[in-house]
Amino acid sequence: MKNNKERQLKISILRFDPHIKGDKPRMESYEIEEAPGMTLFIALNDIRQHHDASLKFDFVCRAGICGSCAMIINGKPDLACRTLTKKLPAEITLAPLPVFELIGDLSVFTGNWMRGLNERLEAWVHEQEEIDFNRLEQRMEPELADEIYELDRCIECGCCVAGCGTIQMREEFVGAVGLNKIARYQLDPRDKRTDRDYYELIGDEDGVFGCMTLLGCEDVCPKDLPLQSKIAYLRRKMLEIGLKSDTHSC
């Protein structure tokens, strides 16, 4: 049923398949009719089903929870699944996230990048003793648990990496996603590492001192994590450690 009130959307997508010899990056446009409640998840599936079956993109939960579908939407990184087309102009431009390895079209390999980061920062709880899981669990202040959860909400979507000015110049920079992880473990009493240990991981220009405070990360974080205040906090902490070790070595 045609409904005259619906807009015609023109969706232009940066296409490139590195697996096809001789393929070159190009923009391709598709015209589809908008439907009520339409998200980019619905629109892209519509294009794949009716216009171009080879179009590559990633969705998993399609509910804004898993972080698979980050892409550049009209110039800004965001989650495609929960972007309603009605909030966008009728001409929409989509491109894959930069920085990450391209799989094809809008699909990028964030997984190996994030795993590399996690391994580099040892983003897990470093416990000193085995627990006895038959006994009562270790207690934690309720407010502290909430605070840790706040930082634990990062979904590794890559938006902050795509929106980061530093990373364009400094490939090894851990990004807001990495610094947020350190902030999370620094807060967590179950992680037995000391500030000095964290300093070893991020006390340099590829870590907390590399951030140029351009705020790009916090602006684009789909989970609204308090990235800038956490980075600022970490920087102060790490500076203290840095200064201390300087005086020690004198």
Added chain:
Amino acid sequence: MKITYTDVLVIGGGLAGLRTATGVKARGHDVIVLSLVPPKRSHSAAAQGGMQASLANSVMGQGDNEDIHFEDTIKGSDWGADQKVVRMFVNTAPKAIRELAAWGVPWSRVKRGDRQAIINAEKVTISEQDEAHGLITARDFGGTKKWRTCYTSDGTGHSMLYAMDNKAHEQKIEVQERMEAIALIHENKRCYGAIVRNLMTGELTAYVAKATTIATGGYGRIYSVSTNAVICEGMGQAIALETGVATLGNMEAIQFHPTAIVPVGILTTEGCRGDGGVLRDVDGYRFMPDYEPEKKELASRDVVSRRMIEHMRKGKGVSSRYGDHLWLDITLLGREHIEKNLREVKEICEKFLGIDPAEEWIPVRPTQHYSMGGIRTKLTGESQTLKGLYACGEAACWDMHGFNRLGGNSVSETVVAGMLVAEYIADYCDDKASSVDISSQTIESFMDQEKEKIESLLNHKKGEDAYQLRESMEKIMMEKVGIFRNGADLESAVIELQALYERSHNIEVKRSKSRAANPALVNAYRTQRMIKIALTAAYGALLRTESRGAHSREDYPERNDKDWLKRTIMSWPATTNKANTNTSKSLPDVSYEDLNIEEMELPPGFRGYGKDMTIKHPTSIIRQKQVEKIQENNNQQGLDRFKAQNKFMPYENLLPEKYRGRNERLTERFNDDDDEVKGIDNEK
């Protein structure tokens, strides 16, 4: 031919798969985990409301223990669950949650003193004890006697999966993502691994292993609207079925969640009602107390979903361009509570509906949510019929949930099953008999078969469009294999699905011929397999002429223990796979596995919803008498609850040794000098 060898191949990087992998690795076996997506994006990440474990820390959980968790789970399952499996589960769940706490999950904690809560639409004050301060707290969920569902806001699955995946990093577990298992390698009723397709390059590799574990989650996407992630397509069940040897259990047992948003089917957690939210109809009237005066909105999921449909059928639904719906009202919980404990729900409402749930009601409708059915296993997680193949998590029919799973019991099952099954797998791998003795010729023939299938999909001329077949399948499932089922609809569903199955032999991948990353090719081979899975569900539902849990037949409204206290078991013998010409066999083989009433700790009884319409099994009455007798003896001897339980249905010896211990609680403190309290009950 590329072959990769390992001790244990784990197919699936969700909670179940990752916990299995960490377990076998800790026992010294090599393991490779395969996943379609980065493990942290597995569907487990979407679990919102929480994880059940009977810690009994909060005052609202006081008195809770394994016995009550056991009873709730069996009743929830409508007596379809395996009671020994449930006992193993309830004893391990507290250990699982405490282990996860140590691994970093920031579980919400008990705060001493008074706090406001909403119970039955009224403000009440709950006073938490001093001694519980800082321990893991819990919220209320449907079908449970106590507040037992532990949580981190409504991002529980996310926190659990992140902690688990980080643990896997620490243990240096090899995880390969964007890798899809498309067939199992097997010979003489023994599984040897899988043929795996790289979704980025298209390359096929044979993974050869002593033990292969399927932890691929559910099959919700055979329906057009589902709360499940788009990758929950039942491929694990399908490749097991295609061996012709492994069996699937209770595929017709499919859960519908009461509150997914309309129209897109994204979930709002049961925690909304657990925390005090209510359901309202077109008149704003709270209707659930009329149907279920005792549990109201917190009756078991299958019950609430049916009541909602009944109420809408009476004309009380809110009509919309997407069909009728009802309202979920959480405004009474207040903004502060919503912004702290129901954050994902709030984001979902804002982003997808453009509403503020602290001010406005949420449009909801019951929607496909969970697959109770799956790969049928023994209680060790091993297939009953294909040696060396294991399954756990939502992919399996272990059978902890019977015909209806309780909210919060699934993420709990994934972790517990991972812990236990890892031990059984490790035992198996320790045994010399598990060493791999398969010829490379056999491996190659499996590889060739898969290559051929892919080539024929790409090369068919004037073939069928997979997208169309898939849409038809989804529609048939929605319209004819839904919440209320009847013989006529189910029969036509099976016939129509059979026709689709025939057509699916002739799928052509149109307009997209790449052998590397190619979504159309992926859709083509998955659609073929999904239609088979849809057939097992529809056919199982047609044959089961009773109503049990989520399987509700309007033409057979009573639960019929006399004839149906059994599991549906299906296999699809290999001969029907190959021959495109063999049109006579487009259905799986069916058999039934009786549940043993004589061994039940909790003999079949009334679940407590609506009126009792059970057709009783004669043995139930005999067993009930026995159980009463045992109870009497236990009372006379003054046995503690552990010894008493042992008289009904011993199970401890079934658990791996390291998981046999008791669980400490505030009211059941361990006395360090007293081994008997702390450790195993040695008395058999």
